Amino acid sequence: MAIHTNAPILETVGLRKSYGAHEVLKGLDLSLDRGEVVALIGPSGSGKSTFIRCLNMLEMPTGGTLRFRQKEVHPGFRDKGEQIGIGTLRRHVGMVFQHFNLFPHKTVLQNVTEGPITVCKTPRKEAEERAMHLLGQVGLSEKHAAYPNHLSGGQKQRVAIARALAMQPEALLLDEVTSALDPELVGEVLAVIRKLAEDGMTMAIVTHEMAFAADVANRVLFLDQGVIAEEGSPDQVILNPQNPRLQGFVARFHG
Amino acid sequence: MTYHWDFQSIWPFWDLFLWGLWISIVYTVGSIVAGILIGFLTCAARLSGWTVLNIIARVYQEVFRCTPLLVQLLWFYYAFPLLVGGSIDNRVAGMLTLSLYVGAFYAEIFRGGIVSIDRGQREAAAAIGMSPWQSMTRIVLPQALKRMLPSFINQSVIQFKNTSLVSVISVADLAYMAAVVNGQTYRPLESYTVMAGLYIAMLLPLTQAADWIERRLRVSD
Numbered sequence: 164m165a166i167h168t169n170a171p172i173l174e175t176v177g178l179r180k181s182y183g184a185h186e187v188l189k190g191l192d193l194s195l196d197r198g199e200v201v202a203l204i205g206p207s208g209s210g211k212s213t214f215i216r217c218l219n220m221l222e223m224p225t226g227g228t229l230r231f232r233q234k235e236v237h238p239g240f241r242d243k244g245e246q247i248g249i250g251t252l253r254r255h256v257g258m259v260f261q262h263f264n265l266f267p268h269k270t271v272l273q274n275v276t277e278g279p280i281t282v283c284k285t286p287r288k289e290a291e292e293r294a295m296h297l298l299g300q301v302g303l304s305e306k307h308a309a310y311p312n313h314l315s316g317g318q319k320q321r322v323a324i325a326r327a328l329a330m331q332p333e334a335l336l337l338d339e340v341t342s343a344l345d346p347e348l349v350g351e352v353l354a355v356i357r358k359l360a361e362d363g364m365t366m367a368i369v370t371h372e373m374a375f376a377a378d379v380a381n382r383v384l385f386l387d388q389g390v391i392a393e394e395g396s397p398d399q400v401i402l403n404p405q406n407p408r409l410q411g412f413v414a415r416f417h418g
Numbered sequence: 419m420t421y422h423w424d425f426q427s428i429w430p431f432w433d434l435f436l437w438g439l440w441i442s443i444v445y446t447v448g449s450i451v452a453g454i455l456i457g458f459l460t461c462a463a464r465l466s467g468w469t470v471l472n473i474i475a476r477v478y479q480e481v482f483r484c485t486p487l488l489v490q491l492l493w494f495y496y497a498f499p500l501l502v503g504g505s506i507d508n509r510v511a512g513m514l515t516l517s518l519y520v521g522a523f524y525a526e527i528f529r530g531g532i533v534s535i536d537r538g539q540r541e542a543a544a545a546i547g548m549s550p551w552q553s554m555t556r557i558v559l560p561q562a563l564k565r566m567l568p569s570f571i572n573q574s575v576i577q578f579k580n581t582s583l584v585s586v587i588s589v590a591d592l593a594y595m596a597a598v599v600n601g602q603t604y605r606p607l608e609s610y611t612v613m614a615g616l617y618i619a620m621l622l623p624l625t626q627a628a629d630w631i632e633r634r635l636r637v638s639d
């Protein structure tokens with residue numbers, strides 16, 4: 164199982180986000196520790212995507228603080244004094260999207276090497292070796308020369324995971340990464356994520372797959388109307404919910 | 419009525435046609451190069467967050483897209499000098515107007531190509547730590563350029579034809595030379611048919627190439 168120390172990789176304090184007058188996140192506190200897997204669940208529109216996208220500042224918080232390894236993140240691209248910039252944050256915190264967002268003009272291998280070569284200035288040969296190794300891990304070595312449009316959804320998402328891993332991130336953010344997949348392709352992607360969790364990757368996962376969340380997460384957060392309405396172990400939150408809205412939410416998934 | 423074609427009588431003037439054609443090419447290529455630069459800057463202004471730049475760029479685009487090129491040429495040659503005092507060389511006025519005209523259209527083509535790229539592409543680039551510049555040059559532009567290529571070629575073909583209008587301010591392009599030959603020989607049918615043939619000879623390969631590129635791009639998508 165995961166090595167679980169108490170140094171938080173990502174931390175939010177009173178994180179808020181408003182779109183105009185509409186406040187979507189109403190002061191969220193999260194501490195994502197090294198080796199920990201946190202699942203975010205909640206009804207549609209509760210702010211799960213907004214929150215996870217605030218964690219790498221794809222969405223700019225309108226209040227509160229975000230810390231990466233105890234250092235405050237400020238909204239500029241470059242580091243500034245004690246504070247770290249968005250560029251540094253994103254170099255160390257990967258993200259996988261619901262709709263894959265692979266680069267269609269690049270091959271599978273180029274998709275995976277793009278970050279290391281362009282952002283980290285890793286020598287091409289080294290980047291390619293690491294990429295081939297990662298593609299092997301997600302079971303796609305033989306597809307390295309293919310273009311994304313020739314892949315199935317499940318294959319695309321596995322390439323997207325390899326692309327994020329190629330940056331050797333300290334944490335991964337996953338936003339409903341199986342929601343755009345045909346049901347028979349969900350399993351292959353979940354298997355890759357489960358393996359990452361076993362290997363100790365720190366992850367925040369937004370998901371509607373309750374069984375998967377219960378299985379893979381150390382901690383589950385139930386987000387409702389912009390606040391964390393319940394938080395605890397999978398046993399507490401998913402199998403034995405207290406909050407009536409959470410009971411209703413979980414009941415729907417058990418059919 | 420049968421017309422008696424007589425290309426013999428305009429043959430002595432072949433060098434005028436060639437010279438005119440050369441001038442047309444120079445004005446086309448020159449205004450396209452300048453137009454790309456103008457279009458690029460205008461597009462950057464439109465996509466920047468600066469309201470003032472944005473408004474200036476839009477006003478420029480709408481003025482040049484909503485007036486006929488002929489009107490613009492006449493204005494720059496006859497009216498503009500009165501505004502600033504002095505006179506303007508007809509070749510300068512011609513090149514300037516053609517460049518500003520095509521630049522306004524290029525800007526719209528560039529902008530359309532860039533905004534047509536899915537937002538997820540920029541987000542994926544950002545998520546692996548790319549700067550906005552890296553994301554634009556390595557991820558967005560390569561895809562956008564491919565998409566805008568057919569419209570770009572199309573606009574450039576139109577630009578070649580549009581250069582013929584500079585003849586109204588006495589720039590000695592192909593259309594102007596055809597009129598000169600006609601004046602010398604009183605052979606309008608031959609003079610203007612040769613002119614038309616030369617335009618076709620120049621543009622047919624271009625339109626064919628554009629069609630071919632468009633088909634190729636569709637296959638690779």
Ligand SMILES: Nc1ncnc2c1ncn2[C@@H]1O[C@H](COP(=O)(O)OP(=O)(O)OP(=O)(O)O)[C@@H](O)[C@H]1O
Pocket residue numbers: 182187205206207208209210211212213214
């Ligand atoms: N760019 C935006 N502008 C305005 N409102 C937005 C924007 N993005 C999200 N919202 C609003 O914020 C709220 C939370 O949206 P969010 O996408 O975070 O929910 P979610 O929990 O991820 O839902 P789902 O399960 O459907 O993905 C919604 O009410 C949504 O309409």
Ligand SMILES: [Mg+2]
Pocket residue numbers: 211212213339
């Ligand atoms: Mg969402």
